[in-house]
Amino acid sequence: MAEQRTLVLGGARSGKSIAAERLLADVPDVVYVATGGDDAGNAEWADRVAKHRSRRPATWGLAETIDLVPLLETPGPPLLIDCLTLWLSRTMDAVGVWSELSRSGSTGEPANAAATLEERIAGLVTAWSATPRRVVAVSNDVGSGIVPADPGTRLFRDLMGRLNTSISLASDQVLWTIAGRTLPLT
Template sequence: MSDRNLILGGARSGKSIAAERLLSAEPDVLYVATGGDDSGNAEWAARVAKHQSRRPASWGLAETIDLIPLLATPGPPLLIDCLTLWLSRTMDAADVWTNLHGADAIEQQIAELADAWSATPRRVVAVSNDVGSGIVPADPGTRLFRDLMGRLNTTISLASDQVLWTIAGRTLPLT
């Protein structure tokens, strides 16, 4: 039986560290980075380097937003960091930020991801930001992102064996 874990929290709350701890006893983990390389951005490169420095050398790396094939195949545990960047890059690829009519296609991709999450034979830990507790965004594209992020988190949460909330470096179970 698979072990599906979702770790939610705000920006820089300690979600990634909590996810790494959950899998720290596993000698072979595939770290799935969904953020892209953002070539030339020094701040992004520093974030990536910080994450890389914490991971064991034995862990593999996949840089992709194509999560369904990874979830569908047997293999080592997956650490997906993060679903927020998956959604952002998925919206980028569909040009949904300014063309809000593509939202239905994104909702379908969320449903397909949730189906793959539910059926995965792997142990999996995913990190995701909770972005719905703040102010209402001023522009329609960002409001759509916030709404889709809420749907994504809810859908994955309901298909998870364990959901954790991280705040200020502390992690609490959600029941």
């Protein structure tokens, strides 16, 4: 039997998305959830999006959103969420973390935006834990490098680590992808 909730982790360009797509390759009615948004005018981004589209079966649907909770709460076909890293970045934008951090000049988390962000992360983890759907999510492991020099990048790295940990602990299966190879984490 297939796992209900699977998290696929790895570094940048490690093969995470391909591994996630393979997990659902035999399912005709997957909804591919793209969290990256529209980066109109960016040729490199457009090329990445085109490559992802060309690999997906024509029968798969597409939802371009960061509003993941309603999708997770509603019964339906399997979801492939690609990716939680872009979801976090765009959610940080949406709640004003970056602008609040730059206004405050603080080395800590911006208070108001951070509280809203923590609520959104908690809501996502709750919905992930209880989803009636089969779901596979892709996420970058950004915590294996050096400690970032600036507060904003440190904050993002720390939040990404906490999000990955929370989703991982609420998953039935967690996979690590490195250099195109995928290993189960136990």
